Amino acid sequence: MNIENIFKRAILLNFLLFMLMFLIEIFIPSYEIDENTPISSIDIILIVFLFVYLYNLYLLYNFKSLGKTLYFPLLCFSLGISFAVPLELLNISNHFLIFLQSIATILSGVILTFIYYTDIKLKFES
Numbered sequence: 001m002n003i004e005n006i007f008k009r010a011i012l013l014n015f016l017l018f019m020l021m022f023l024i025e026i027f028i029p030s031y032e033i034d035e036n037t038p039i040s041s042i043d044i045i046l047i048v049f050l051f052v053y054l055y056n057l058y059l060l061y062n063f064k065s066l067g068k069t070l071y072f073p074l075l076c077f078s079l080g081i082s083f084a085v086p087l088e089l090l091n092i093s094n095h096f097l098i099f100l101q102s103i104a105t106i107l108s109g110v111i112l113t114f115i116y117y118t119d120i121k122l123k124f125e126s
Contacts, residue, residue, distance in 0.1 A: 004123070007114045011061045014107040015054065021100050022050065028094060042084055049074075049081065060111065063123040068115050075108055 053074055059067025114120045 003114075003118060003120060007111070007118075007120050008061055010107055010110050010114065011057050014104060014111065015057050017100055017104045017107065018050070018054065021097060021104070024094065024097055024100075042081075042086070045081060046085075049078065053078070060115070063120075065124045068121070068124040071115060072112065075112070 052070075056067050056070050056074055060071060061067075115124065
């Protein structure tokens, strides 16, 4: 199988996993949401991060060098922002969501491996 096709499928699968996890959190929230709950700065940062990450996946899919440049810092930022999320929001009661997050983490490692250690890195230079 062509390595380029495997890379693109990994990106598509990562995109689909993030969309599925986002929909699960909207329709089956893991915490109580009150109508008077204000939107915090962390919520805004996470929403902006989601759009930037999805745009970055688009750039990677099309082999744009900006996508390669931004992918690792975005992953580091996602790890850092996870420390700012309140603990009440981290009570995940859905085992399926934990499974999806594990698969998404593995896919992030696969994508990093592809863009830095395979011949795919040459496609980003052109």
